[in-house]
Structure formats: C-alpha cells, structure tokens
Amino acid sequence: MSTPVPLRSDFDTIGLRMLARRSRDPDQTRRLLALAEIYDGGSRPDAARIGGVGVQIVRDWVVRFNAKGPDGLLTGKAPGAPCEPVSVCNRTGLQHAETEIGKWRAETGAQNPIGKS
Secondary structure, three states, X not given: OOOOOOOOOOOOHHHHHHHHHHOOOHHHHHHHHHHHHHHOOOOHHHHHHHHOOOHHHHHHHHHHHHHHHHXXXXXXXXXXXXXXXXXXXXXXXXXXXXXXXXXXXXXXXXXXXXXOO
C-alpha cells in the first residue's frame, strides 16, 4: 500500500470541527468531519466511514483540501460543456411542438389538440 498523502499543517482537528459547524454546505461539513478524524489520529478507512465514501475519495478530498483549504471541499459544479441559454432551448422545443401540433391538426382536421374548445 502506498504512503498516505499528508494533510496540511496549518489546520487541526478543532479548527476543522469548528469550520464544519459553521458550514452551510452539508457535503463540505461531511468532508471536514472526515478529515478531522484523520487529524485526530484516526485511519483513512475510519474517515471514509464517517464521510460515507471509499478511501480513494478521502484521498481526493485530502488533495483538494491541501490545494485550496476548506473551500476545496465545497460542492462545486461538475466540469463540462456550458449549457445553451434557456431561452434557446425553450424556443427550439416550442417550435418543434408547434410543428407537430400543426401536422396533427392537418391530419385530423381538429382545432385543439387537447380536446377543449
């Protein structure tokens, strides 16, 4: 088994528990408490049980925590392609729906697809 990634030395158990108590992000709280267990002398598997994850995920948390501090443990948006603006999506969907309704009306001679007048 490889050597565990060491935690930053500028934090301690008490500091992380206080940050966890003040955090408004439940995932960050869970991550801080898991890392506090490691600072307190607990094992990585114990921290993984506290965090409800595997040991590899705890390692990822340690790397993020070492790089960015407590902010590195905030729940962030996953990377990926940016979404189209909502108006473009809605307009495209609406145009498609209007086209399909128009086809249905032409085929059936109906005035209202919902059946109400």
